[in-house]
Amino acid sequence: MKHSLDILPLSSWIDTGDKPLVIAGPCSAETEEQVVSTAHLLANTGKVHVLRAGIWKPRTRPGEFEGIGSVGLEWLKRAKAETGLPTATEVATAKHVEEALAAGVDVLWIGARSTANPFTVQEIADALQGVDVPVIVKNPVNPDLSLWIGALERVNRAGIKKLAAIHRGFSSFEKTAFRNEPMWDIAIQLKTIAPELPIINDPSHICGNRELLPYISQKALDMDMQGLIIESHIDPAVAWTDAKQQLTPGALADMLSNIAVRQAESNNPAFEDKLSELRQNIDKLDNDIIKMIGDRMKIAEKIGEYKRDNNVTILQVNRWDEIVQKRVQLAKALNIGEDFAVKYLELLHNESIRKQNEVMNSKTIAEA
Incomplete structure (x- = not known):
């Protein structure tokens, strides 16, 4: 069954030339220096199109670092002014949406925990009414295609036409090499029923460690996904969140240089x-x-x-x-x-x- 989404192509809101979209930056905005320095190094690679950083961090347990909060938006604003990179951050409430837009954030994403809750998605969608901003929606934590599609539909019905999905893998009781099981079949099902929808892969959250990033990134592009959202930190060893899965900007540039970008179709x-x-x-x-x-x-x-x-x-x-x-x-x-x-x-x-x-x-x- 095909799902009709009233959306614009990826090229209408981000110019990547003939390259896949690359969104990169630290898992969490920690300090102004960390955000701005990382942004400069990413911009200098010439391979990153959008700077990402988590401002509000929904954590599994209380007491963990839950994001620097609104002050980090000013750091993103400075990084954008100095590097020219558009910025992106996660929003989980209507207040987040309002503050992010007021600070000039260019792209918003809805996280896996939020996607799993239709009430949360609807609150975010209501806050997006009348706004022209790209929104990318992560798959829910559990392998539920209907929840993922429902979240995309809610955002689309709020008038958001610059819409994409993020495939970040799914929770599983089985212990494997991955932090989250890719379950590629679910992403393929989404692509099949909504072929006009761009899908961006999140290898950082699938892998949970930097060693597997090249393998998953290559496979995602071979599966005709339109881009990657990858966590990159100026010094991953001291990162406040998800240190094991972050790359330095230099290592990210090397990885992207070694990934083969193949065509969806051949003219031969x-x-x-x-x-x-x-x-x-x-x-x-x-x-x-x-x-x-x-x-x-x-x-x-x-x-x-x-x-x-x-x-x-x-x-x-x-x-x-x-x-x-x-x-x-x-x-x-x-x-x-x-x-x-x-x-x-x-x-x-x-x-x-x-x-x-x-x-x-x-x-x-x-x-x-």
Whole structure:
């Protein structure tokens, strides 16, 4: 289902030439010297389009540094005057919006915690009525595409047409190499249902450490995202917040220099012909796979009938364990990721159980 957002293209509110948008700056504005010095170093790289800094910081627990507050807006104003870089900061209340706009902040973003709360998003949207300012909306903390889309729609309905999304990953109970799981499929779903919406990746919050930043940044651009928002600090070792995921401006410039920027489309007819041929092969295989799954489900129905007639339960754990072990082994041999193989098998198993349940209980339901 397509979602219609009344928005302007990214190029209408920021000129990046033929490069992806890069928003960079410290996680938190700490001191005037830190903000201004970092801004100068970022501007000198020639690779940064917008200076970012957190003025108000929603923290998980009380007692942590929650932002320098409104005084930091004056530091952003000075940094903008001296470097020419537009500025961006996070807003979480109507008061934040009013103060940021009064201080001349050029771009506002709505954080993950705020996106998760429709009341908060609506309060921010109401404060944006009649204002012409770019707003970028982070995905909610949890993997909920509807919440993300709902926040974008609320802001758009307030009259904001310079609108973009930020993909910053999602909380997960599983401990992995990432601070927040990328869950690229959710960002792809958003791109699919709102193709006109620019999506900017936040590798800092996905990674949680600077070592993984190049990998995630490259993957984001390869996924046709329109830019990056990255945390950069003049001296990350002494940063008051998120020290491990911040880069020095110099290190950021080096990373950006080594990232390949690829085109969304090719003008080479030979390439297009070959791609079309390969896609036709994919289409045929997809059709074959769907037909084979249909055949598999017919067998599952027969198994359901046999179990029903012999008064045997649907779920048999030993058999399921055997399937997973053997199929995952085969998947590994074919260079198919184990996570994908397990998820695929779980989907097949759930549908098979649903089919067997229908068969085993159809008579009971009919009699009822």
